[in-house]
Amino acid sequence: MNKVKIKSPANIAFIKYWGQRNKKLFLPYNDSFSMNLSLCYTILEIEKKEDPKIQRLYIKDYEKSKFEIKIDDSFKKVVSFYYRAKQFLKVKKDYGFIIYSYNSFPKKAGIASSASFFSALALGFSWLFEKKLNQKNLSILARLSGSGSSCRSIPDGFSWWYKGKKSSDSFAVSIAPPSYWNLLDIVLILNKKGKKVSSFEGHQKAETSNLFKYRLLSLEKRLKEIKNAFLKKDFTHFGYFLEEDTISMHSVMMTQKPPLFYWSGKTLEVIKKIIELRQKGLEGYFTIDAGENIHLICQKKDKEKFLNFFKTQKEILQVITNYPTVGTKFI
Amino acid sequence: MNKVKIKSPANIAFIKYWGQRNKKLFLPYNDSFSMNLSLCYTILEIEKKEDPKIQRLYIKDYEKSKFEIKIDDSFKKVVSFYYRAKQFLKVKKDYGFIIYSYNSFPKKAGIASSASFFSALALGFSWLFEKKLNQKNLSILARLSGSGSSCRSIPDGFSWWYKGKKSSDSFAVSIAPPSYWNLLDIVLILNKKGKKVSSFEGHQKAETSNLFKYRLLSLEKRLKEIKNAFLKKDFTHFGYFLEEDTISMHSVMMTQKPPLFYWSGKTLEVIKKIIELRQKGLEGYFTIDAGENIHLICQKKDKEKFLNFFKTQKEILQVITNYPTVGTKFI
Numbered sequence: 278m279n280k281v282k283i284k285s286p287a288n289i290a291f292i293k294y295w296g297q298r299n300k301k302l303f304l305p306y307n308d309s310f311s312m313n314l315s316l317c318y319t320i321l322e323i324e325k326k327e328d329p330k331i332q333r334l335y336i337k338d339y340e341k342s343k344f345e346i347k348i349d350d351s352f353k354k355v356v357s358f359y360y361r362a363k364q365f366l367k368v369k370k371d372y373g374f375i376i377y378s379y380n381s382f383p384k385k386a387g388i389a390s391s392a393s394f395f396s397a398l399a400l401g402f403s404w405l406f407e408k409k410l411n412q413k414n415l416s417i418l419a420r421l422s423g424s425g426s427s428c429r430s431i432p433d434g435f436s437w438w439y440k441g442k443k444s445s446d447s448f449a450v451s452i453a454p455p456s457y458w459n460l461l462d463i464v465l466i467l468n469k470k471g472k473k474v475s476s477f478e479g480h481q482k483a484e485t486s487n488l489f490k491y492r493l494l495s496l497e498k499r500l501k502e503i504k505n506a507f508l509k510k511d512f513t514h515f516g517y518f519l520e521e522d523t524i525s526m527h528s529v530m531m532t533q534k535p536p537l538f539y540w541s542g543k544t545l546e547v548i549k550k551i552i553e554l555r556q557k558g559l560e561g562y563f564t565i566d567a568g569e570n571i572h573l574i575c576q577k578k579d580k581e582k583f584l585n586f587f588k589t590q591k592e593i594l595q596v597i598t599n600y601p602t603v604g605t606k607f608i
Numbered sequence: 609m610n611k612v613k614i615k616s617p618a619n620i621a622f623i624k625y626w627g628q629r630n631k632k633l634f635l636p637y638n639d640s641f642s643m644n645l646s647l648c649y650t651i652l653e654i655e656k657k658e659d660p661k662i663q664r665l666y667i668k669d670y671e672k673s674k675f676e677i678k679i680d681d682s683f684k685k686v687v688s689f690y691y692r693a694k695q696f697l698k699v700k701k702d703y704g705f706i707i708y709s710y711n712s713f714p715k716k717a718g719i720a721s722s723a724s725f726f727s728a729l730a731l732g733f734s735w736l737f738e739k740k741l742n743q744k745n746l747s748i749l750a751r752l753s754g755s756g757s758s759c760r761s762i763p764d765g766f767s768w769w770y771k772g773k774k775s776s777d778s779f780a781v782s783i784a785p786p787s788y789w790n791l792l793d794i795v796l797i798l799n800k801k802g803k804k805v806s807s808f809e810g811h812q813k814a815e816t817s818n819l820f821k822y823r824l825l826s827l828e829k830r831l832k833e834i835k836n837a838f839l840k841k842d843f844t845h846f847g848y849f850l851e852e853d854t855i856s857m858h859s860v861m862m863t864q865k866p867p868l869f870y871w872s873g874k875t876l877e878v879i880k881k882i883i884e885l886r887q888k889g890l891e892g893y894f895t896i897d898a899g900e901n902i903h904l905i906c907q908k909k910d911k912e913k914f915l916n917f918f919k920t921q922k923e924i925l926q927v928i929t930n931y932p933t934v935g936t937k938f939i
Contacts, residue, residue: 486852487826487829487830487852488826488852488855488856488859491819491822491823491825491826492822494822494825495818495819495822498818499818517865520863520867521817521818521819521863524819524859524862524863525819525859525863527859528819528855528856528858528859531855532851532852532855532856534848535883535887536851536883538876538879538880538883540876541873541876541877542872542873542874542875542876542877543873544873544876545869545871545872545873545875545876546872546873548869549869552866552867552869556866
């Protein structure tokens with residue numbers, strides 16, 4: 278077998294990862310917590326070549342009909358991950374590779390496209406180098422891709438990424454399978470264009486915000502509280518803490534140097550509508566990554582009501598209704 | 609003389625007042641710091657009546673042509689302030705009063721209309737009760753109106769409100785006269801309608817945000833830093849800290865129970881434009897009170913450039929260009 282196919286989900290963080298305490302090992306300042314998304318995924322095919330000079334990356338973007346060869350930054354990131362993976366796996370021999378990757382959702386829009394891609398690639402490179410990793414080490418390898426949150430896409434369902442004390446204990450584990458809780462992430466796409474500042478760059482500057490250290494202090498309580506709410510399936514408290522974390526992270530971003538405002542006017546208007554609906558009894562909570570799109574977290578029983586409402590909102594270009602799903606797998 | 613006329617400015621806080629550690633005495637959790645606004649003011653006329661049963665309040669709102677009698681909440685607040693003022697001033701005798709008040713700017717729009725009104729009224733009631741107060745006690749009396757930030761409108765120019773340990777040492781003083789620094793507050797009016805939740809109600813709920821205590825922790829450094837920047841007239845650092853404080857306060861508001869989102873989509877779009885201008889070399893900083901309108905803080909030398917830019921922005925319905933000005937005075 279000289280090629281394999283892998284499917285890996287994006288994930289939505291309820292408690293966010295922002296800022297790296299170690300920028301070479303991609304170690305985070307805090308634990309984070311996420312859910313894998315059933316309809317936002319990467320399908321990655323990797324072909325092994327004996328000639329190590331062959332290094333090719335083809336990507337078919339969402340809404341494009343053809344694979345295109347990449348020689349830009351994304352290709353450079355893949356190549357540098359190849360060498361980090363080789364080192365991590367303690368392999369001497371080099372291999373060539375041809376990668377075909379396809380995303381089921383718009384890139385650079387606050388849905389972790391790099392997480393689904395690099396988690397898939399972590400499994401792909403471990404196969405390329407003929408190493409069978411356990412889930413822990415696969416998660417560590419994914420983290421070393423540089424897209425830290427990709428380590429949360431490896432395990433099934435709901436993932437907790439322990440910040441760890443060193444590289445070997447900073448990885449994600451599943452704290453509940455997909456079937457544990459009928460939560461939905463309805464992604465509300467407000468803009469299909471990419472964002473101006475990638476989360477990769479923004480991460481590097483987290484510490485330039487004076488509010489960052491207070492975010493970390495506030496996280497101690499929030500991490501405990503949201504885990505409790507999750508274990509009790511207490512949706513109201515769960516929702517409260519996930520919104521709090523979003524606002525905490527974005528207040529850090531907005532006070533970085535230079536300031537990062539990922540929210541657009543539309544983002545804010547839709548946030549307000551979600552709060553209004555909630556005050557009228559339809560319970561959903563928003564979370565927002567490094568982009569202007571909104572993730573509406575709700576319970577399955579309310580799915581149709583939300584979808585009917587969103588249909589009537591002109592700001593919302595597209596919705597993607599995600600259930601919790603399994604992690605990175607060969608298919 | 610049975611009537612007097614008073615003029616008192618609104619003020620814009622660079623470091624905000626949000627949350628009351630004592631809700632009866634209106635004592636704040638933190639020091640705050642502001643500038644009086646030359647073109648946003650209240651003109652208040654108060655007439656003394658020997659018959660204490662006469663208690664009347666007439667208000668001419670911005671954009672209205674006539675004074676209208678008020679019997680709503682604003683009237684109730686005036687009457688309850690009357691009794692608090694009487695108690696504070698240790699007066700036995702009651703007087704009747706007729707008040708005519710006019711605002712030079714839209715109410716309930718994130719410009720402290722209650723600050724200019726209640727600071728004027730503090731001076732008005734001290735006159736009514738025939739007490740000549742020094743500035744410190746006038747500032748304390750204004751604070752006791754319930755609109756705490758009105759205490760900052762009493763002194764001239766740039767005011768620092770010391771949170772104090774008890775009621776008698778929680779008042780504002782001028783830390784620099786209006787002429788100290790050629791700063792401008794260009795108020796960008798995006799909406800002339802009132803806000804849904806008054807800042808008075810929102811204040812009461814500050815502690816329901818888990819982020820509130822971290823705001824207070826972060827303020828220790830910020831208060832020192834902004835004072836240093838002010839004393840050095842270091843506009844860049846001054847601006848950085850005032851934006852930080854706005855975002856810190858709004859992140860508290862957004863995580864209160866219930867959440868308070870004073871920003872609108874327009875607010876966010878204009879914030880982003882201000883940051884873009886700055887990145888192109890036109891230096892201005894935004895601050896936002898409990899409303900959707902924006903205060904653009906800039907230096908006088910850049911006034912025309914900003915005004916020319918704002919003219920081209922469809923979101924901006926009106927601008928009010930304020931210089932620093934004196935505090936509450938008889939006219």
